[in-house]
Amino acid sequence: MVSIMIKKLINSLKEYDSKADTEHRSKKLFGLAALYNTPNEIITAAADVAGKGYEKFDVYTPYPMHGMDDAMGMKSSKVGYVSFALGLTGMCLALLMIWWMSSVNYPNIIGGKPFFALPASIPITFEGTVLLTGIATVLGVLILFNQLPKINSPLNDTDFMKRVTSDKFGLVINADDEKFIDADVRKLFLSGGAFEVQEIYYRETNLGIKTPIFDGKFISIIFATAILTAIITYVTLNIVLYDVVPFDWMWNQAKINSQSKSDFFPNKAGMREPVNGTVARGFLPYEYKGMPDSSVKLLSNPLAVSRKVLERGQERFNIYCSPCHGYFGEGDGRMRDQFPKPPSLHNQKVLNWPDGNIFHVITNGQNVMPSYAEQVPVDDRWAIIHYIRALQRSKNASDEDLTKSK
Numbered sequence: 001m002v003s004i005m006i007k008k009l010i011n012s013l014k015e016y017d018s019k020a021d022t023e024h025r026s027k028k029l030f031g032l033a034a035l036y037n038t039p040n041e042i043i044t045a046a047a048d049v050a051g052k053g054y055e056k057f058d059v060y061t062p063y064p065m066h067g068m069d070d071a072m073g074m075k076s077s078k079v080g081y082v083s084f085a086l087g088l089t090g091m092c093l094a095l096l097m098i099w100w101m102s103s104v105n106y107p108n109i110i111g112g113k114p115f116f117a118l119p120a121s122i123p124i125t126f127e128g129t130v131l132l133t134g135i136a137t138v139l140g141v142l143i144l145f146n147q148l149p150k151i152n153s154p155l156n157d158t159d160f161m162k163r164v165t166s167d168k169f170g171l172v173i174n175a176d177d178e179k180f181i182d183a184d185v186r187k188l189f190l191s192g193g194a195f196e197v198q199e200i201y202y203r204e205t206n207l208g209i210k211t212p213i214f215d216g217k218f219i220s221i222i223f224a225t226a227i228l229t230a231i232i233t234y235v236t237l238n239i240v241l242y243d244v245v246p247f248d249w250m251w252n253q254a255k256i257n258s259q260s261k262s263d264f265f266p267n268k269a270g271m272r273e274p275v276n277g278t279v280a281r282g283f284l285p286y287e288y289k290g291m292p293d294s295s296v297k298l299l300s301n302p303l304a305v306s307r308k309v310l311e312r313g314q315e316r317f318n319i320y321c322s323p324c325h326g327y328f329g330e331g332d333g334r335m336r337d338q339f340p341k342p343p344s345l346h347n348q349k350v351l352n353w354p355d356g357n358i359f360h361v362i363t364n365g366q367n368v369m370p371s372y373a374e375q376v377p378v379d380d381r382w383a384i385i386h387y388i389r390a391l392q393r394s395k396n397a398s399d400e401d402l403t404k405s406k
């Protein structure tokens with residue numbers, strides 16, 4: 001069934017290929033076309049034509065040919081300028097958009113950073129630049145090379161075109177070239193080894209229709225292609241790549257997701273509660289949770305002071321406490337003006353507190369200071385407390401400390 005369809009298609013293509021071009025053409029000459037047998041002939045012919053000063057000519061070969069640009073004396077393409085201009089526009093638009101969104105339309109203070117800064121904007125700026133450059137390059141090629149508003153060259157469907165897309169090499173000099181004189185051109189072609197010269201006339205439609213790009217058939221094909229592409233993309237990306245085994249990202253598994261229903265248990269809840277009176281392994285609840293700090297009497301620092309412990313405490317303090325309390329516990333951290341200023345850790349109250357009270361503040365939080373139990377494990381909390389003690393002592397050194405340090 002399918003093979004018959006394919007055969008039919010191939011046959012009709014063959015038929016079309018061998019059919020003579022019967023379309024009615026106007027009397028207006030588009031150009032003279034020459035056919036050559038070998039690549040060498042066409043390269044020499046192109047160089048000849050360019051050397052004689054013709055400008056409006058083009059070469060048609062069945063495959064790309066090295067050295068043809070030079071032979072034709074082609075200057076480098078102007079597409080680069082179009083791409084550059086639109087790329088620059090894309091860059092400016094992206095920067096403008098980011099600047100406007102983050103410092104005019106919706107300014108947010110995030111960690112005290114400036115509203116607009118170049119480093120953070122680089123990725124989007126890059127994307128904007130690449131996007132417009134890409135679009136510009138495609139449009140530039142379509143307009144500059146394919147002469148976009150025109151969609152049908154007089155060469156299409158001619159015998160000439162059928163042969164140069166198969167096994168011959170062709171050259172066309174346009175009739176509107178300043179140097180075009182019929183007899184001269186024919187002589188030039190034949191002396192260069194052309195085995196056939198054809199006259200190509202404009203179609204009536206080439207001359208009649210002003211904006212062929214609005215041709216109904218053309219527009220409907222573009223639309224149909226766009227819709228088809230959209231449907232195929234949608235189906236592949238949303239259905240095939242997600243729901244069809246084995247592309248389902250292992251989403252469909254025989255397991256119960258959190259918050260979901262299960263018919264296995266009487267109460268139909270998929271999630272289980274901890275058994276009463278048990279504690280999860282490796283996790284001891286904080287027994288003074290939510291209590292006032294006066295109740296924290298029995299907590300004492302289980303870590304012995306050592307260089308290692310103090311260094312660990314310093315590192316953790318600098319990471320977790322210094323943003324508000326400052327590197328020396330004076331309450332002058334980097335978050336000043338953005339968060340209520342904490343009291344100095346050198347005040348009489350904290351100096352006199354037993355270690356347990358500081359532990360309680362870190363674990364439980366105190367007024368606006370949030371709990372750091374999630375971020376700082378128990379041993380690190382005690383190490384931080386040793387370090388705070390060291391900070392306090394450094395501010396209240398006695399004469400004895402002086403002699404000791406010697």
Ligand code: HEC
Nearest residue numbers: 320321323324340341342343358361362366367368369372
């Ligand atoms: C987000 C800012 C912030 C961070 C980070 C922070 N604190 Fe605090 N801290 C405060 C504020 C504000 C207070 C004052 C709370 C109050 O009003 O009682 C405070 C109070 C304290 C107190 C009690 C001081 C007193 O005089 O009552 C101690 C002790 C303390 N913090 C230790 C720490 C330690 C140790 C860390 C690091 C694990 C830490 N804080 C991290 C903001 C912070």
